[in-house]
Amino acid sequence: MKKTLICTSLATVLLLGAIATVNAAGLPAAPPSGELGAIVINPYKNSPLTAVVNLHNKEISDVTVTVHGKGKNGVPISYPVGPQTLLRHDGVPIFGLYANHRNNITLNFNLDGKKITEEHQIVTGGIESKYLDHRNHYAIPAVNVTKVDRKFADRLYLVNSNSSTAHGSDLNWVGPKPPPKSTADILAAQKAMGAIPFDAAPLNIIVDTEGEIRWWLNQDATYEGHDIDLNKRGIMMGINETQDGMFTFVQGQRYGFFDLMGRIDDYRLPRGYADATHAMWPMENGNFLVRASKQNYYNQWEDTYVHTVRDHILEVDARGNLLDVWDLNKILDPYRESLLVGLDMGAVCLNIDADAAGMTIGAAELDAPYGDIPGVGPGRNWAHVNSISHDPSDDSIILSLRHQGNVKIGRDKDVKWIIAPREGWNNELAKKLLTPVDSKGKKIKCNDKGKCEGDFDFTYTQHTTWLSPKGTITSLDNGDGRWNDQPVMPTDKWTRFVEYKVDEENMTVEQLWEYGKERGWEWYSPVTSNAEYRADRDTMFGFGGSIDMFDPSTPTIGRINEIDYKTKEVMVEIDVMTLKPLDGHYRSVIVTPKTLFGK
Template identity: 55%
Template structure:
């Protein structure tokens, strides 16, 4: 077992124009220009090789691994990337180290290979308090199969904020109320924590870091610097999507960040920002000052899907409270109240709650618009039928078209109204035979529904649906013993014409409670090496006083064997991680 702890002392700083201060510019390090560490000030384990108006082509960058077992990071750099930065991006440096970087390229038809030195400083977590066990998150490499040594993983995690959240939505509990009544804050703006955003290699070394101050400041009242940084997707053109509080946008690995505010009237973006084939963006948000069917003015919670064009114009809105049934409580009353998404309260571990129509409004598990009845945590665009697929932690998975019609629902049958019951998918076996299931979802054959699931995404190789089945409330009940819970990576084949669903692949059930991830997490198919890549972001969350494990896995799709397993241990006890992503440097820099 390899074990590494991220160093934390000081952040490398950007050089702000030395020549303007009376000093000459940095000298060329080779036939091109100077190597500038942290060129945009947000990403201290990166550099940019200036090209001084020259025109290198056929560029390949290799950051040499540290020591005998260190992992080399090699990637091509395309002409668009060079033009965009007026230089050659260098990503994959070690912290607090004199890195060796090899750059090969052609210049005036001649092939050139040069070696550079890039000295970096250390990286720091600015939110350390007496709860910390380590200054940053500890990385433990459990297994790396031959042929997977070059993998890189982007970790989307957070730490608890010792300052506490001091910026909240507030509002009237009812439309006719004359005073604020002290009920819980409406909406989910208190839903925030400082980010820990970095890339790890298969030796457990950190090879990229995004400064926390790039997106977040707990002491600021500026909503641009508040919220939960999350919802990363590779854009395919040199960056990653994100959402955070009242904004959505993209960042790249050199540390450049572009963002926009949510359209007026919408609030609380979190969990998901996905880009459609036409360049439009899908963001999960909520509606401010919404008059619900009880006549109360509320801020809704995690139940609106927004489609914006590239200029921020609002193109389409899916209001799930009108499309689905916000009063269905079949799963809600079976949930463990110790952790509902990233709202963790160990004091209520193992408890369930009865859903009441007159409960307070706010970011609480409950029924009706103005409470957390749906909890959408992923959005997938499906070009088949110009539709979206939404994972709703508290309801199931549903496909909805642009006309706001439900195409299908993947969930047990209990609690759905007459019209929506017609949209439920019927489980079948590999021969198309119907599998008998109870209304709570307990099935006789090799089939299981998902419960409190995350990331219902399409397998681009075959069109199947891949889901991280967290498994809380399985069978719409809490088990006799908490240790009986389990999570799964699962893949389904859906036949929309016959309205059937077949479970074609699963992993994790046999690993039991020690692999159980009650909240967060993600899974998706990776065609390049035929694996299911996934991240269980909250393993051991329910073990009081223990560090929470975020477990990176790649599982062979054909043989079901573990190819990669890396544990990310939280810096504070009982602190969940969110997601992880497989890094494709060709996608980031190859254009």
């Protein structure tokens, strides 16, 4: 058994170099690490809590890595490393290191028919947030663990967040403004432009069940907030695992892929399209669905050219070629206003204005200036698609439209069904509305705004309406504008995880499961967030990304939960704080190293 200490300090490098061989240039060569090559920390310069053990031209197999937990209760991270992963990195990936710590690592592998075990130590430095200002409460996210059932102790959660920055003013050209006193003031404060001001520094971490940060993505890997570079602006969103162990992302004018070691490949959006935000979905055929907008779109209803907002779905292949487009302005009704007039203008996704909290706009104001504001018609934020899911059984897409409802659309661009209240749909689309029923198939009576007499409720301003492994539909029902209105008291709002069963033959929908209504205001997330069924442990996993978002005195809470599907007992509850008040997290993803590195 061999032991090696690897340290990032310059003194250690020079000391080791003094006793090592020299390369052709006469410089010290990196010393070997046991039977293999040197250990390189942060090999792609983007993930400082990772390392790679170079293969040193050796062929190894049956590889496993264990990063031991810190202290008595630390969480060990152990995973196999498959042959494709070894080839990808020309070495053994080490994932899950602690920052500012002497990490203990165990490697097991076969070499020349022998089983080898090696113990190594890797010393890491700190992690740094590069976008701090006077509003910061924390330099790195604070994590508070409320409950973790012992069966879930090995869980790892990637939190996709962001940090607002004063640098956005070089895009917006907007200075301080007085608090709005009316809806007219809200509209006056908006600019007639697209979604370019939708911009914040990315903040992506992985936390373990002890509340320790075990991975950090360098913010400048995809973002440039100190200079005007539109290709590296936006908000990093749409993180989903791909078939080959990477993750998708969208950010402004680009979309791409990254892995946990920090390798990043990205593409410019196809010509004619812009502003990729919220959603990117890997399809079973190896292609990807990206939510974007259209440049220079002819608005036939108002006889003008506009830049649309969050209303196009693109299918692209792995080389960035555009294969198909869903133009929702033609497929749905961009002038349906029923929910828009009930929205809280204080928070429309991550466009947050605490001074406008609780205010709404009237129907007469929905055709106000073009731009990234709630309104009707192409060129305004009438749809706000925030999630995409693909149903391979009939090659259809399932969309969450925050400002309209949940919709399934075929490859032929025909609407298959809609889950939403009846109010406001035109005659043709009204035929696609699903009828709520109970467990016995009996119709549940609901009014046009969606308030129902039985055990059923529609979603309002929802996120992540996804097809589950069971064939059901899961969604994070944020609950703003519930029943197309605002309550008298804001504390009467609630958020929930919900699951539906759709019968496409009979055009009915049954509510199978819900959680969160009983938690009330303290669990309410007005924007962002996600929910999904996890078959591996029979839980509903979700993330409330904007709890307490309107409190200017404290950072916003991002609450990770796993709820036992059968008993509805809370198995995991972990709070991750934003760095500043009035910021919001986006989503969370469960990370399983054995599936990511085992290929």
